[in-house]
Amino acid sequence: MKLIVLSSLLTGGLVAAQGLLSTLVGELQTDSPLGTISAPTLPGFLTNNPLPQGFPWGTKTANNTNYYDPPNTGVIRSYDFTISRATKAPDGYARSVMLVNGQFPGPTIEANWGDTIQVTVTNAISSPEEGTTLHWHGLLQKTSQWMDGVPGVQQCPIPPGKSFTYTFLADLYGTSWYHSHYSAQYADGVLGAMVIHGPNTVPYDIDIGPVMLSDWYHEEYFQLVEGVVGTNIADVAPTSDNNLINGHNNFACDPTDSTPCVSDAGIANFTFTPGKVHRLRLINAGAEGMQKFSIDGHNLTVIANDFVPIIPYDTQVVTLGIGQRTDVLVKGKTGNPGTYTMRASIASAPCSGSKNPDATANIFYNTKTENASTSTAWPAFLDSVANQCANDDLTKTVPWYPITPDLNPPVTETIEIDYQQNATGHYLWTMNNSTFRSDYNEPILLLSKMGNNSYPDSPEWNVYNFGSNSSIRIVINNHGALATLAHPMHLHGHNMFVLDVGTGTWDGTIVNEDNPQRRDVQILPANGYMVLQLTADNPGAWPLHCHIAWHVSAGLYVTVLERPADIANLNIPYIMAQTCRDWSAYTNSTVVDQIDSGL
Structure with a gap:
């Protein structure tokens, strides 16, 4: 209609x-409550389950418990998601998008730490049809390695007209998101927030909930990907048209463009209570843009990065690469404070690029009766937008619960990032001179389960078999062509130790070696390096990739194959093989136009 x-x-x-x-x-703006005055605040935890010692997680706290030792509440949180196409104009510019249950952003998943999350996904994508999957960003999947949701790595795609049920433990707590991992599909809207309630490190009064920051393109993802992996260098780095906060922002319509567009679609609105401490769950859910976040006149207290609570510190600006999350506390002003502006700006080139990089939202106190905001941005925010393409210094980000890595790991792998033209003239990213291409019909994890752990004739699979090594150190160097670009590097299945990051070449320094930063995404700076390490306690096939959608589409990806001897003993359920049979039947009669890496 x-x-x-x-x-x-x-x-x-x-x-x-x-x-x-x-x-x-x-009409379209009302699909998701996020960013509206009617958006509900979140509880401290969900109460419709047994509460030993008053909390779903019993006596476990952020101070006394290893985060990687989750409880098991025995409670199942069930969701039904349907992915389909529709027309939407989040910033006033109408375009075809993909939605989860008709919403953008999609419905927020909530659970308690230790609950089981069960999501049945129905693929109703049509005109044209596509496969799809959903990835549950940041969760470890230690008891369900096959549920990570990456096509060609842990599963076959869900064919059009079919459903697939994901079942996994909420094994970490904090803030994250889910998104399609099928090509760059999530850039068209297949994403939503995920909140896992757990022990608090610092008290607060009101949980405002997800604040999703996302660049936005007016062209559909498939057309953008065609340029990204094409032969014209001018098309390989698409520039976003706008920036959104919880799916909202205005856009200056071009009167010469015949596409329906209105310039006053509206910005997001939030309500603060004077004198109260508010928790905001910041998520960079974009495709390319490095986000800078700030609130005029308010300091931010950082309490968690990704799924890792950290020793709190104060700042006026938070940097988030694609896929990163930061939880902050903000104390409301007292008296009759008026209205303030929340800001999310895409960092300036060469960090990122956008035609309209600035998204704003209103922060009203108590009710939406105040005048429009006249507040001004912090100077530190403006300077960070213009000049800083990196996360905060590692010395600032100290995990609350200390864990010391193996300082002499049995294996170290060095990976060089480069940007090259292949023999047909197409531009692709490489890691150690190999670009990645997924085989949707042959997931790596399922092949490993059957004993296939070597790919000498398929270098484009980019599988690094680390055998039974107890810990793995990986040094990633960004010194090749286009080294002026930063990369938010994401590792699945782990909160990686970030031992060091910087410009130039790593000199062997480990920052805070007794308790280094842990998170699942870290910005690898331009002309620099990043040193990550993982404890090999999760046998599986784990993607390590740049989370910029256009970079992973063009092959900036490797698979960390961890403990394959133990993968052989995993009890992988029948549904995984059945979905591959369903996908094979679909592809026997339909040619899938896989023009990129597939992820």
């Missing part, structure tokens, strides 16, 4: 289109 209305708008003249589209935009 909406597509028909838009077709009528295009033929009915620009003036009529503007008026009718205003109504349509209003």
Whole structure:
């Protein structure tokens, strides 16, 4: 119905289109409660389950418990997601998108630490049809390595018209998100927040919930990917059209563009209570843009990075690479403070690129009756947007619960990032001179389960078999072509130790060696290096990749094959093989147009 209305708008003249589209935009803007005054605050934990010692996690606290020793509440949190196409105009510019349950952002998943999350995903994508999967970003999947959701790595894609049920333990707590891992599909909207309630390190009064920051493109992802992996260097780094906070922002419509568009779609709104401490769960859910976050006139207290609570510190600006999350506490002003501006800006080139990098939201106190904000940005925020393409110094980010890595790991792998043209003239990213391409029909984990752990004739699979080594150190160097670009590097299945990061070449220094930073995404700086380490306690096939959608599409990816001898003993459920049979049946009659790495 909406597509028909838009077709009528295009033929009915620009003036009529503007008026009718205003109504349509209003309808589409109500799909998700995030960013609206009616958005619910979150509880300290979900109470519809047994509460030993008053909490779902019993006596476990952030101070006395290893995060990697989750409880098991025996409670199942069930969700049903349908992924489909629709027309939406989050910033006023109408375009075809993909939605989860008709929403952008998709529904927020909530659970308690130790609950089992069960999500049935139905693939209703049509016109054209596509496969799909969902990845549960940051969760370890130690008891369900096959549920990580990466096509061609742990599973076959969900074919059109079919459903797949993901079942996994909420094995960490804090803030994260889920997203499609099928090509760059999530750049069209297949994403949502994920909140796992757990012990607090610092008290607060009100949980505002997810604050999802995302660059936004007016062109569909497939067309963008065609340029990214193409032969024209001008198309390989698409520039976003806008920036969004919880799916909202205005856009200056071009009167010469016939696409229906309104310039006052509206910005996100939040409500603070004077004198109270608010928790904001910041998520960079974009495709490329490095985000800088700030609130005029308010300091931010950082309490967690990704799924790792850290010793709190104060700042006026938070940097988030793609996939990163930071939880902050913000104390509300007292008296009658008026209205303030929340800001998310995409960092300036060469960090990232956007035609409209600045997203704003209103922070009202108590009710939406105050005048529009006239607050001004912190100077530190403006300087960071213009000049800083890296996370905060590692010395600032000390995990609350200390864990010391093996300082003499049995294996160290060095990986060189480069950017090259292949024999057909297409531009691709490489890791150690090999670009990655997924085989949707032959997932690496399932091959390993059957004893296939070597790929000498398939270098594009980029599998690094680390055998039974107890810990693994990986040095990633960003010294090749286009080394002026930073990369948010993400490791699945682990909170990696970040031993050091910087420009130039690593000199062997380990920052805070007794208790280094741990997280699942870290920005690898331009012309620099990053040293990560993982304890090999999770047998599986784990992606290590740049989380910029366009970079992983163009092959910036390797698989860390961990403890394959133990993979052989995993009890992988029948549904994984059945989904591959379903996908094989689909591809026997339909040609899948896989133009990129597949991830």
